[in-house]
Amino acid sequence: MARFGRYTVELSNTDKVFFPDAGISKGDLIDYYSAVAEWLVPHAKDRPLTLHRFPDGIDQDGFYQQQRSDYFPDWIQSRKTARVEDSHEDEKAVDHVLCNNQATLVYLANQGVITLHGWLSRAPRLTRPDRLIFDLDPAHKDFGTVRRAARQVAALMQQLNLTPYAMTTGSRGLHVVAPLRRGQQFDAVRDLAQAMAQHLAQQHSDDLTVEQRKDKRQGRIYLDVMRNAYGQTAVLPYAVRAKPGAPVATPLDLDELDDSGLDPQGWHIKNILRRLGQKGDPWADIRRHAVSIEGVRKALDKMRD
Template sequence: MTITIDKADKIFFPEAGFTKGDLANYYRRIAPIMQRYVAERPVTLHRFPDGIAGTPQFIQKTVADHYPDWIAHVRVATEDDTIIQPVIDSADTLVYFADQGAIVFHVPLARAGALDKPDRLIFDLDPPDDGTDFAPVVAAARAVRKALADVGLVSYVMTTGSSGLHVAVPLDASAGFDRVRGFAQDMAEAIAADHPDDFTTAHAKDKRRGRLYLDVARNAVNQTGVAPYSVRAKPGAPIATPLAWDELGDTDLGPRRWHIGNIFRRLGQRDCPWAAIDNHRQRIDKAIAQSV
């Protein structure tokens, strides 16, 4: 299918000069890899019809009336109602949404058909205070990885393309969100207790006192995280990029290290480090038993 990009030369990222056409081309090329991580998940769009410096800018969850019939969708129960959300099942869908001004794609930690049973657990790690030093984020990711490994869980890491890192744990979707989030909170509190000068679970910013917040709030029904390989609405068009753990030692590493101008050079040199993530789906009950 050929999707015509309306006003393809419109500048979407002024600092880098990337256009709407560049964005659409990126999503066309990345689709074979990105679809692994968004398949069967209702997607939330962050739309910027006039680019990151323009207005309006808005979040869209529901399928719009003007969407073509071939856009896949799923019913999602919310606290108050049931909504119809789109699902990305093809490169054409990604390109179509890019033409609609969608820059960022967010997905839940569970798949359609079992949206109350997560197959991912996420620790969201952002720099403390002014965010100029990325070293605390790297230290936190390593501490989380070790704590998870100590209870038998394999984890993966990703730059968010914004300010921090995500540590993700693939799960077998056998437990509900309450159990998964409770486990994540317990792990965060244990890590903070082992490193009281570096990390905290205090939600209130005035109680953190320069320590990095171990955030597990995304582990809840209908909460979302940025999709791997999604572009972020930041200068330079940075990308949420899966990493290998040894890349945390790279002195050039930062949350916006990769963008639409260099990501394919990276992927030409190495396979996606998350390619086998779904082969490591794990049972949370075993980890809970080992942590007691």
């Protein structure tokens, strides 16, 4: 049993090995999420979650879960979401878990949740995103091309009066995110992201593309903005990935994109807390820099004329 304020979490099978290559147990995962909660929970707060669960560790089959389990304790908050943006019919609703405190994070880890993926909007205004995201994955093993693409995305964001925030995904690539005021619906944000991607692909045609078909990308980095839609998710900052070594999605200072040694899986549960103790969270002030997209769109249109 572990107590977190008013809440008690019953822990089980903490010796079970979850990451065999690194000898990381379920108990180690629980300890990590307990320790990182002060940095992770502010990014998760009020966001409906998709849970990536591996009850028997990453060498066994896992599954994604959106609907809150009936056996979850009553103190775990949740939010019903319509399956489509313009629907409010109860029979189409999914009851998503919200992770708004340390106890919930620990409880989910005890249930074998390794990775948390969050919506780009927060309750109660779920149709109004507060983040715009570019998802960049390498076309080949040269991660330098992804770092360069992230720099190009960030530079455009800055030119448009957006504030860019970069993060390794703990998998293969990088996310570049800009915080938004919650004034517009997803369609408007997605349209803006697509227009930004098209502009970047035109300006850097040797490096970047908006071509969805892999056989037409010719080694260029695909500017993926498809996550900017209602109900889509992105891995949360400081979430663990279900990969060997337990890598962690890690927020970066922008100048770290210039580091040739940057590795998308270089931060993991055995070293990320030391980094946080030394540097703090580079995304700690992200919400303070939210802007309205109306001015951004006008600036982009003017740039493209």
